[in-house]
Amino acid sequence: MPRIDLDSIAERNSTGYPADHAGAVAGRWVRRLGPMAGLSDFGVSHVVLKPGAASSQRHWHEDEDEFLVMLAGIATLVEEDGRSLLRPGDMAAFPKGEPNGHHLVNESDSDCTFVVFGRPPTGDCHYPDIDLLWSGGIYRHKDGSSY
Amino acid sequence: MPRIDLDSIAERNSTGYPADHAGAVAGRWVRRLGPMAGLSDFGVSHVVLKPGAASSQRHWHEDEDEFLVMLAGIATLVEEDGRSLLRPGDMAAFPKGEPNGHHLVNESDSDCTFVVFGRPPTGDCHYPDIDLLWSGGIYRHKDGSSY
Numbered sequence: 346m347p348r349i350d351l352d353s354i355a356e357r358n359s360t361g362y363p364a365d366h367a368g369a370v371a372g373r374w375v376r377r378l379g380p381m382a383g384l385s386d387f388g389v390s391h392v393v394l395k396p397g398a399a400s401s402q403r404h405w406h407e408d409e410d411e412f413l414v415m416l417a418g419i420a421t422l423v424e425e426d427g428r429s430l431l432r433p434g435d436m437a438a439f440p441k442g443e444p445n446g447h448h449l450v451n452e453s454d455s456d457c458t459f460v461v462f463g464r465p466p467t468g469d470c471h472y473p474d475i476d477l478l479w480s481g482g483i484y485r486h487k488d489g490s491s492y
Numbered sequence: 493m494p495r496i497d498l499d500s501i502a503e504r505n506s507t508g509y510p511a512d513h514a515g516a517v518a519g520r521w522v523r524r525l526g527p528m529a530g531l532s533d534f535g536v537s538h539v540v541l542k543p544g545a546a547s548s549q550r551h552w553h554e555d556e557d558e559f560l561v562m563l564a565g566i567a568t569l570v571e572e573d574g575r576s577l578l579r580p581g582d583m584a585a586f587p588k589g590e591p592n593g594h595h596l597v598n599e600s601d602s603d604c605t606f607v608v609f610g611r612p613p614t615g616d617c618h619y620p621d622i623d624l625l626w627s628g629g630i631y632r633h634k635d636g637s638s639y
Contacts (some may be wrong), residue, residue, distance in 0.1 A: 348584045387609065422494065436538075438496060438525065440530035442533075
C-alpha cells in the first residue's frame with residue numbers, strides 16, 4: 346500500500362549526539378519512513394518537534410542535500426544570517442557544501458511537524474555554535490578528538 | 493536563502509508524452525525546485541493539478557523510488573488494486589521495481605497540490621493502461637518501436 350500509515354511506524358526521540366549536546370533534541374520525535382516504505386534512493390523522516398525542541402544542533406553538511414516540507418504548526422528556521430518562520434506548506438532546501446548552519450526550533454506553544462529528505466552523508470558535518478564535528482563516522486570535538 | 497519562493501520559479505505544463513497520451517496532463521503545472529535550490533542528490537517537483545488533470549499516465553519505474561507529500565486539495569490515487577483519496581499531509585511512497593502502476597487524478601472541483609521526490613531513472617518505465625513504454629531514454633510503443 347503506497348499510502349504512508351504513520352500509526353504503524355514507531356517514533357523515536359533518540360540521538361547520537363554526545364550527552365552535552367543531546368538536550369536540545371529530547372523533544373524531537375522521528376519516524377523513518379524510507380525503509381518502511383521500501384525506498385532506498387533517499388531517506389525520508391517525519392519529525393514532530395515538541396515546544397522548545399530543535400530539529401538538530403545548528404549544522405551544515407559537506408555532502409548531503411536536505412529538503413524539508415512543513416506539515417503542521419509553526420517552526421523557526423535559524424540559519425547563519427537570521428531567523429524566519431515556516432508554516433504548513435512552506436519548504437526549504439539546504440544544498441550540500443553551503444556553509445549555512447541551519448536548524449528548526451519550535452518556539453511556539455504547540456507541536457510542529459515536518460518531513461525531511463536527504464541521503465546518508467559520508468563527509469563531515471559542521472556545527473558552528475558548539476564544540477562538535479561529525480567526521481569519519483563519529484562525533485568529535487572541533488580539535489578532532491573523539492567524545 | 494533556504495526557503496523556497498514558489499513565485500520566483502516558473503511553472504510549466506509541458507510533457508514529453510507522445511501526442512496520443514498528452515491530454516491527461518495538460519492541466520498539470522510543474523515547478524522543478526531542485527536545480528533552483530542548488531540540490532543534486534534528488535529531484536523535487538511542486539505540482540498543481542487542475543480539476544480533471546492527472547499527475548502522469550499510470551506508470552511504475554523499474555529503478556526510481558518516488559515519494560509524494562500532499563499540500564492542498566484532494567487527489568485520487570489510482571493504483572493497480574484500487575483508488576483512495578489523498579488529503580493535505582498525506583504521503584505516499586512508490587518503491588522502484590514494484591509493478592504497481594500509479595498516478596494521481598484530480599477528480600475534485602478545485603486545484604490540488606503536492607510535492608514529489610525522485611531521482612532520474614535510467615531503466616524502463618511501464619504504463620499498464622496504454623500502448624506506451626519508456627525505454628532506452630525514449631517513449632516507445634509496447635512492441636518497442638519508437639513513436
